[in-house]
Amino acid sequence: MTVQDIDRAAFVRDWEQWHREHEEVLAGPHGFLAITSLHWLNAEPTRFEDAPGAWSSTPEGVVVELAEGEELTVDGTVVRGRYAFGVIGERDSLYPGFGDAVIEVAKRCGHDILRPRHPGNALRAGFTRTPAYAPDPRWVRTGRFLPFDHPRAVTVGAAVEGLEHVYDSPGQVEFELDGTVHRLTAFNGGRPGSLTVLFTDTTSGVTTYAANRSLQIGPPDAEGGVILDFNRAANLPCAYTDLATCPLPPAENRLPVAIETGEKIPLERGGHG
Known part of the structure; x- marks a missing residue:
């Protein structure tokens, strides 16, 4: 997929619907x-x-x-x-x-x-909204899923100090940005075959939440191809409240580049629109 392949108006509408639905779950009566x-x-x-x-x-x-x-x-x-x-x-x-x-x-x-x-x-x-970067098709990247021979147990930290989470990782996701190839350890997603990636980047703690963001990736195609839409990089609950036990990204998922898209630091944590 290239930027030229994308209907920009439809792209923005789809992103706005995703963002609205994400906030409705977060701020629901029992969210x-x-x-x-x-x-x-x-x-x-x-x-x-x-x-x-x-x-x-x-x-x-x-x-x-x-x-x-x-x-x-x-x-x-x-x-x-x-x-x-x-x-x-x-x-x-x-x-x-x-x-x-x-x-x-x-x-x-x-x-x-x-x-x-x-x-x-x-x-x-008191919740009103979560600030976010304007959606930009440039941040839709094609990638490749690299499965492990066998799922690997990966231990990561948690938003609550002293706790650890252990997740099975089926493999890594590889993508290119500005001529550099990056690999992210992936966990199983909420739908069969889908993947979840936790990551930070150089915007973390500056314009985006410091501890983590989450990206959902659809099931790989027959050749292992995947689409990473970083516009949908989402805050986890710990971005809003200290009453969450969210996992932190594995060390290899701390990207040395700026992913200037997706959700920003919540207003509740001092973020700005």
């Missing part, structure tokens, strides 16, 4: 901006101001003990008293509800956590 706290559970049942019940991490998974008059809705069923959620898989989440809120019950970096999500949270209520 990341609705999170009011992050609790690391242990064996001691503990109560929190923004959630009903006393919560603990046990051999049978996360357990809540609801007092008289307290209840949760789990998969459409009202539960009272003691309730065990079972062992939750790494990076999985459950969302029991109470009132207009939900409580994310999840496992991150081997730890059971609790993240209540309240639609009236000030961070969500």
Whole structure:
């Protein structure tokens, strides 16, 4: 694909729709901006101001003990008293509800956590938009997927100091920019065959969020060809709130070039339009 191949008006419309949908998920009633706290559970049942019940991490998974008059809705069923959620898989989440809120019950970096999500949270209520570079077809790059013989376990840091994430990497993505070839370690994406790349570049901490940005890449074609649309380089939740445990990019994904496109530093972190 070349710049000449792109209908610029349609390109901008598609990007605007992508950006709008990304922000709708982020700022939805129970999106990341609705999170009011992050609790690391242990064996001691503990109560929190923004959630009903006393919560603990046990051999049978996360357990809540609801007092008289307290209840949760789990998969459409009202539960009272003691309730065990079972062992939750790494990076999985459950969302029991109470009132207009939900409580994310999840496992991150081997730890059971609790993240209540309240639609009236000030961070969500005050959200207006995420600044971004104007979309430019120049930043749509063709590349090539280079699969490993076998998936490799890759350990990366996390937005929360002291934590680590481990992801299986199916391979690397190679692309050229201004005559230089770059390779990025890729992880599995949300759709079958798709890829996710976490990266920083020389704009990180200047005009874009310092810790990371994420790029979704569609499944490679039969020859391994991929399209990297850096206009869709997106902030992860940790760009907006300290209540996220987002992964950091592998060392090799810290690009020595300026990717001057995609989402910028959020206004909530001092960014500018």
